[in-house]
Structures are given as structure tokens and as C-alpha cells.
Amino acid sequence: MKAFIIDDEHANREVIQIMLRKYFPGIEIIGEADNPKTFLNSPSLQQSTDLLFLDILMPEKTGFDLLNQLSSRSFEVILVTGFEEFALQAFEHSVIDYVLKPIDKDRFCSAVEKAEKRISERKLVQSVKTQLDQAKIAVIKNNKTIYIEASGIAYMVGESGGYTTIFCKNGESYLLSKSLSAMENESSEIPFLIRVNQSVIINMEDIVSADKGGSGYVGLRTNQFEVFLPRRKKREVLQQIEAYWKFR
Template identity: 35%
Template sequence: MIRAVIIDDEQHGIDWIKELLVPFREKIKCVGSARTLQNALSLIKEVSPDLVFLDIQIDDRTGFEFLQMVSPISFEVIFTTAHEKYAVRAFKFSAVDYLLKPIDADDLRIALLKFETKSASKHLEQKIDVLLHNLEARHTVKKITVPTMDGYEFLEVTDIVRCRSDVNYTDIHLKNGKKITVSKTLKSFEELLEPEHFFRIHNSHLINLREVKKYVKGKGGYVTMNDNTHLEVSTRRKDAFLKRLI
């Protein structure tokens, strides 16, 4: 049985999550809730939960402050947030689980399924660091958390030269020559990185436009990257690519 705790400064927020958890009562049990950071700290020590639903804003404090008080963290966290769109992208970059308020039942079900596939994460504190960096730096270098066979890699987006599709995996090639293989599709990285000056020039290749050294004309043409890789540009993507490149 999964032992869960809800931390939210609004009672209706707590009540709503409890109601959404009812269909999962055979596998997850809410063992407590708190509306202040101090009460939350006492509750965590008392019940030692497996999972914490943690509101980002708790009165004039934050859920991040709470996690700093708890460190080291021995439970998984699913954040709940009403933050604007840019904050949601920050969550995706950091690979931290979140639910956007008002919380939807299907979104909660998906979050719980993800939780069941992993144990308490020793990488949570590093992922929180990435999240805070991205929340505080809307227009500067962003960091990204990528899952690997061994755990997680924490990368500066600007260190990525290109990403290559390998069926349901993606090879990430870095400026230092390192290659990281990730069990996520290229499309997922395209959605995340395209607003950060990346472009998918081919079904197999997503590139950092800042790392393009040369473009050679042709039916689609090809690019030479700063790592001296030659990559074909798809004919149907050529016009859109040139608009982004110039």
C-alpha cells in the first residue's frame, strides 16, 4: 500500500485530491495532510510517506523551501501548481512530476502510474535544482534532465549539438563529444527543445541551430555542424529550416 500525504494551504485543494484518490484506494492511502510548512514537517516525520502531493505556493512560502528543510528526501514528490505556461515548460525540462490545477482525474491517474514504475528517487534533489534554475531564468541558459540506463544526466541545453532518432530511443550528442542514449522519442525532445533554437531537419535529426557551421544547397541540402557531422535536410523541411536559420 502506497502511503501518501497532501500538502496544500487550501482545504478545498486537499479535499479535491482525496476525492480523486478514492478510485485508487486499494493501492494508495492518504495518511495525512497539512496546510502549513511547520505542520507538514511534523507530519512527514510522523508517518514517513512514500509519496507527497506538494503545492508550489504555501501561503508566503514555497514547496521548494519545504523540501530544503526535509533534506535528504526519502519520498517521491508530485507537485501541484497553478503557475502560468512558462512554469509548466520548466517542469518538463527538469523531469519533475507535476499536476496543473485544477487537477484532472486522468492526469492524476497518469502521474500515479509513473510513480509506480520507480522507487524513491535519489535524484530528486538534483532535479529540483534544475527546476529552480529554469523557473528563475526565463530568458537565459536552461538546463534539462534526461533519464538514462543508470539514472539521470543533468545538461545545459546549449551543450547539446544534435539529437538523433533510434526508433524509441534518442542519441544526444554533446559539444564535448559525449553521446547519451535516452529511452524517449525524438518527437518528445522536438516539442521540448524547438523553442530553444532547435529544429528538426529530418525524421532522424533534431539540431541546435546555434551549432550549424555551414549549409550546402541541394534538393534539401545538408548542414555541417560544429562537431563536423554532415546531416541531410529533408526536402519538405527545407524552407522552414532556412527561415529559422537566417
């Protein structure tokens, strides 16, 4: 695990480094800065960081300014600040924890342990997903068996007579002489493929919108396909989608 520290006061950065080296020797400190600019202007540094220790009130830019300017992030954030009144705003930015200065050892260790757990879970999910992205499904086209990557599937639609049509992200489609239930069983170990109603299996990676009100719909990028969510299944499907994207 790799950590980066941003705080305008050298003494505070030093305290964090000392505590990490003493209590979490497995965490590599890859750098520090006295303002957010260095981190903000380096996408490679952002990608290398697993855990960011971030002060809030600093000259020029605040810690919240930094978080607002990052459209997405793959690292966890622990805010380390002397001001407790920013706690609510902090959690609105989905930080993993909020530690007050002067830093209490037990509170600091608790926050880092929480971050370690979340990061380990994310990396495990990513590792499994990478393996499953390589999974293939056999289809027949022009009397030939073709193996298509599961990650390239956008959605499957069950047809009458026990058939299923697979629609791919690249615009290709395939008609299989298998029922949707059979396809659901075959893809049960692939986490991004889920059945959302009686007739449709979708790839959650292709989702662009979700309507939680009323009956509920999920919109896909491919073919701008909209999937109806039956009322009895809507909550379950939306929870599956939320759980999947939690670690993306």
C-alpha cells in the first residue's frame, strides 16, 4: 500500500510519517507536499496512491478544493485537520475517516486500519474482475463456434421458444438456442452480469443511468437500451448495482 501526505505544516507531515513508520511499516510513503498542486497536477501520482492524508485549511487551495477537482479517484482519503466543524462536509466527499489534530495515536490507527481494509477489499474485487473479464462465452454464427468475451456483452434478452439474443458493446448480436435462465446459470460467476427482470440480463459496466423512482428503469449505453425493473425486484437490483460500483 502506498500513501501520500498533503499538509502545509512540515511538523504535521512529520508526525504522520513517524506514526506510519512505527505502527504501519508495510505502508510505503511515496511523497509529501505542502499544498495540493503537486498531487492535483500529477495523474500518475494519483494512480500510484492508495491512501491520501489530507489537511483541509491550507493557503491557496483547501483539501476540499482538491477533492472537488478530482472527477474520480481510486484512492482512499483520511482528512487530518484541527477543525472538527468540517466533519459533515468531509463525509459528503466520501472520505474514509476524519482525524483531529493533535493526532491521537489510537484514533489515527483506527482510521488507517479502516482504510487498509477498504483498500484490500477493492484490490481483491479488482483482481477477481480482471480474471473474469477474460471469461468467454461460446456462441454459434455462420455454423462456426465463436468465443466472445463476457466483458464485451452489453445485455441479453430472452426470446420465445427458449432462445436468447446477446447484444454486444461493439454492435454485434448473436442468437443462441439457450434460454435466458440457462445463460444466467452459465454466467453466475461473472459479477458484472446480473438478471434484472424476467427477460433481460445486463452488464453493469454498460449502465449510464438508473431511475429509482416509480417502477424503475436502468439505462444502458449500448443501443440506448432501457430496462424495466419490476417493483418486486427493483430494490434488490439497485442494491446489487450499488454494491458492485462501490469498489469500482
